[in-house]
Amino acid sequence: MNPHAAHLWKAPAWALSLLLACLGMLGPFAVDTYLPAFAGIRTSLGATPLQMQQTLSAYLFGFAAMNLFHGALADSFGRRPVILWGVAAFTVASVGCALAQTIGQLVFFRAMQGFATGAGIVVSRAVIRDMFPPAQAQRVMSQVTIFFGVAPAIAPIIGGLLFEYVGWRAVFWFLSGVGLALWLANWRALPETLHAKDAQPFNVRNLFRGYAQLLGHRDFMLLALASGVPFNGMFLYVLSAPAFLGELLHLKPTQFFWFFGITISGIMGGAWLSGRLAGHIKPRKQIRYGFTIMVVVSVVNVAANAAFTAQPWWALPLLGIFAFGWSLMVPVVTLLVLDLVPERRGLASSLQAVVGSTANGIVAGALAPVVMHSTIELAVASFGLMCIGLASWQIVKQRVKAA
Numbered sequence: 100m101n102p103h104a105a106h107l108w109k110a111p112a113w114a115l116s117l118l119l120a121c122l123g124m125l126g127p128f129a130v131d132t133y134l135p136a137f138a139g140i141r142t143s144l145g146a147t148p149l150q151m152q153q154t155l156s157a158y159l160f161g162f163a164a165m166n167l168f169h170g171a172l173a174d175s176f177g178r179r180p181v182i183l184w185g186v187a188a189f190t191v192a193s194v195g196c197a198l199a200q201t202i203g204q205l206v207f208f209r210a211m212q213g214f215a216t217g218a219g220i221v222v223s224r225a226v227i228r229d230m231f232p233p234a235q236a237q238r239v240m241s242q243v244t245i246f247f248g249v250a251p252a253i254a255p256i257i258g259g260l261l262f263e264y265v266g267w268r269a270v271f272w273f274l275s276g277v278g279l280a281l282w283l284a285n286w287r288a289l290p291e292t293l294h295a296k297d298a299q300p301f302n303v304r305n306l307f308r309g310y311a312q313l314l315g316h317r318d319f320m321l322l323a324l325a326s327g328v329p330f331n332g333m334f335l336y337v338l339s340a341p342a343f344l345g346e347l348l349h350l351k352p353t354q355f356f357w358f359f360g361i362t363i364s365g366i367m368g369g370a371w372l373s374g375r376l377a378g379h380i381k382p383r384k385q386i387r388y389g390f391t392i393m394v395v396v397s398v399v400n401v402a403a404n405a406a407f408t409a410q411p412w413w414a415l416p417l418l419g420i421f422a423f424g425w426s427l428m429v430p431v432v433t434l435l436v437l438d439l440v441p442e443r444r445g446l447a448s449s450l451q452a453v454v455g456s457t458a459n460g461i462v463a464g465a466l467a468p469v470v471m472h473s474t475i476e477l478a479v480a481s482f483g484l485m486c487i488g489l490a491s492w493q494i495v496k497q498r499v500k501a502a
Contacts, residue, residue, distance in 0.1 A: 107290040107292060113242055115230070116239050116243050118285065118288060121281055123250075126216050129193075129212050130155070130158070130337065131255050131337065132254040132261075133258055133267070133271070134341060135255055135341075136262035139266070140154075144201060144202045146202040150202045151202075152463065152467070153206050154205055154206050154209045156460050156463040157213065159456055159464075160460040161212070163459075163460055166452040166453045166456060168306075170448045170450070171301065171445060172445075173221070173225055175300065176298075177293050177298070178222050179285075179290070182219055182222050183282060186219060186278055186285065187278075189215035189218075189278045192208050193275040193278055194272075194275050195211065196271040197268045197275065217449075217452055221445070224240075225444045225448050226289075227239050228437050229444075233434060237374065237431060238377045240430040242374060245370045249363070255358075261273060262352065310450060314450070317495075318495050319439050319447070322435055322495055323436060323455065326428075326436065326451070326455065327451070327454050327455025327456075328458050328485075328487045329425055329488035331484045332421060333418060335470070335477060338467040339470070339471035340355060342471040348409060348411050357411065358415055361416060361419040362415075362422045365419035366426040368426075369424065369428075370426045373429075385428060385431050388424075388427060389424045389426075391424070393425060394485070394489065397478075397482040400478045404475045421481075432492075436451050
């Protein structure tokens with residue numbers, strides 16, 4: 100924690116949470132806003148369904164690859180410049196997507212968006228731990244998750260309306276405007292939270308040595324899997340939204356907001372409760388509550404889809420409850436990850452994001468196209484992904500300090 104933290108931010112803590120949450124919003128906006136326009140983009144650019152899926156996986160793999168460097172750069176050169184450069188690059192890449200004339204160009208600029216987006220998401224976690232002690236950091240992390248939850252709820256609504264009344268390119272012009280506004284907000288308000296004595300020399304050899312040490316750190320990897328992979332039990336449905344919502348649940352693009360609204364309400368509710376529980380119960384118990392909810396909901400989801408034809412009135416709330424369980428436990432696991440290596444929190448945040456986003460990319464590129472056309476296959480795949488995270492936590496929980 101920065102010893103001068105109390106003097107760096109004079110406004111209420113929730114205002115910093117809002118600013119950092121807006122950085123995290125770039126990720127869901129970059130994904131959820133353009134999903135309702137999938138069919139229009141495919142027709143306009145003459146793309147195949149597989150090529151359209153690559154616009155998702157290219158973004159996610161770009162996000163994963165550059166995350167190897169965002170945290171390390173922030174540990175060396177400061178949090179503020181990395182965030183500002185990242186948001187600027189995202190804005191330029193969004194303009195490229197809006198001007199794309201071929202599916203290949205769109206895939207390229209989507210990858211560029213992915214390279215840039217992680218700067219805000221990764222570095223904002225380090226900013227929180229720079230500024231606050233553990234219990235307060237958990238509350239702020241929960242506040243960030245609550246504010247962050249607004250983005251996926253409104254993004255598909257905005258995307259659906261822009262596509263319906265203006266055209267798919269307007270979606271990416273909108274993202275360009277969001278990026279520009281966010282750059283200006285952070286340029287004016289975000290302080291530098293990395294203390295000078297904590298700055299690390301940037302050396303590529305040392306960087307990859309640090310990553311090698313973390314990759315060999317059993318507890319780190321298990322915690323990263325425990326937080327990142329269960330998210331895909333929910334994110335699988337987001338990636339499959341055009342087929343799941345349109346083909347299987349027979350919802351119109353302008354009705355996609357029901358799915359995102361319910362799911363994000365679950366995330367916000369779980370994050371709110373996580374903040375309320377901070378300092379009142381042991382982290383291990385809170386994580387257990389989160390996983391218990393996800394296990395029960397996943398079993399019900401598989402059974403219901405095996406026995407009945409999926410209907411929006413029960414299929415969507417189940418996903419919202421799953422999201423509630425995930426967001427109840429993930430702020431705690433994230434802080435445990437960062438505190439494993441307190442001297443290199445940016446590096447740890449980067450690698451944690453890499454683990455999660457690599458899983459996202461694999462799910463987007465390999466798993467979602469296989470299961471997206473069947474509700475029972477989606478339910479079973481979601482359950483399997485959650486089980487990977489649960490198994491990881493069961494192995495590591497006895498050895499994690501302060502849990």
